[in-house]
Amino acid sequence: MMDSPQPSRHAVVNLSWSEPELRGEWASTPSFQTKVQRLDDGAFRSDATLVQMALMRISSERMSGAPVRVIGQIADDCFNACLAVGPQAILNGVALQMPSLHLHGAGSRFDSTTGGDWYCGILRLNHAILSDPDDPLHAWFDRSKRKQRVLSAHGQRLADLILTLTLRAEQSPYGLTEVPEALLLDDVLAALRAAIDAVPDRQSALDWLGPASRRRLALAAEELILTGIGDGSLLSIEAVCRELNTSQRSLQVAFQEQFGINARTFVLSARIQRAHAMLLSAGDRLTMTEIATQSGIWHLGRFASYYRQFFGCTPLQTQRRIWARPVFEP
Numbered sequence: 001m002m003d004s005p006q007p008s009r010h011a012v013v014n015l016s017w018s019e020p021e022l023r024g025e026w027a028s029t030p031s032f033q034t035k036v037q038r039l040d041d042g043a044f045r046s047d048a049t050l051v052q053m054a055l056m057r058i059s060s061e062r063m064s065g066a067p068v069r070v071i072g073q074i075a076d077d078c079f080n081a082c083l084a085v086g087p088q089a090i091l092n093g094v095a096l097q098m099p100s101l102h103l104h105g106a107g108s109r110f111d112s113t114t115g116g117d118w119y120c121g122i123l124r125l126n127h128a129i130l131s132d133p134d135d136p137l138h139a140w141f142d143r144s145k146r147k148q149r150v151l152s153a154h155g156q157r158l159a160d161l162i163l164t165l166t167l168r169a170e171q172s173p174y175g176l177t178e179v180p181e182a183l184l185l186d187d188v189l190a191a192l193r194a195a196i197d198a199v200p201d202r203q204s205a206l207d208w209l210g211p212a213s214r215r216r217l218a219l220a221a222e223e224l225i226l227t228g229i230g231d232g233s234l235l236s237i238e239a240v241c242r243e244l245n246t247s248q249r250s251l252q253v254a255f256q257e258q259f260g261i262n263a264r265t266f267v268l269s270a271r272i273q274r275a276h277a278m279l280l281s282a283g284d285r286l287t288m289t290e291i292a293t294q295s296g297i298w299h300l301g302r303f304a305s306y307y308r309q310f311f312g313c314t315p316l317q318t319q320r321r322i323w324a325r326p327v328f329e330p
Helices: 136-141 157-171 173-178 181-195 211-231 237-244 248-259 263-282 288-294 300-311 315-323
Strands: 011-018 035-038 044-052 056-065 068-073 078-085 089-091 100-104 109-114 118-126 148-152
Touching (some): 035 044, 044 173, 078 181, 089 100, 100 181, 136 181, 211 237, 211 263, 237 263, 263 315, 288 300
Antiparallel strands (some): 011 044, 068 109, 089 109, 100 148
């Protein structure tokens, strides 16, 4: 029997840093191991919140004051996805369109100039998050390649995800411990893959499974997912692939053939069904946040939207109908 994933122990650090006298000299920030140079008169201030998990660090930093130049290099076996929101900036000699989404692979260098009030949300991923040896994301953790990409943040699921996680880290950092890290990583990796115009996955041997084998794979995955929903283990797609010794590509093909939907949609449907059942049985005792989190839907801003897609009303409307009034507001 598989062990139920448990919330990770998260280290939370809040930092404030200012250098009102710094001018023309370099100083290292305590938060992100970068160097900062103030380019004009006036004070500079940085306030940061860091939530360190086993395989991912969530960093939220707000900067204000004099224009500064920031340089640094991404560590080996790490990948940074950064959402930058501010008036204007230059990254590696190129003016950025705001807001912007920066993808920095292992070993890549950055040299940016910013001024005014700024917000930076950063997800730093460890190479160990990738379990599939055929995953094209491995190239981004290869120091010798030093891959980088700058995208407009508009319409990017990854940008929305970074903003949601970093703001939640600011407002309630220990609240993230309510969600098993595997669930967060699963969503982050899916959004990351969507943002990168990568070379198509190299087919593995399992991609050549025949129709009968693909059907058995889909049914076995369905059983794992539904069992996990029922006992509260809330398996991620990556965890299912590890248990069945298959690739995500093979699983997606099998699910599409067997059920007409992809595996992630199936998982979302199962989690919404669990949330609905919890509303019916415990909606007088649990908050919407608790119901969403315990159902594996940590993206609270989208919980109502997902629920409406399946049931034609919001979870709050269901709670009011069943329990006469919302005992707990979301």
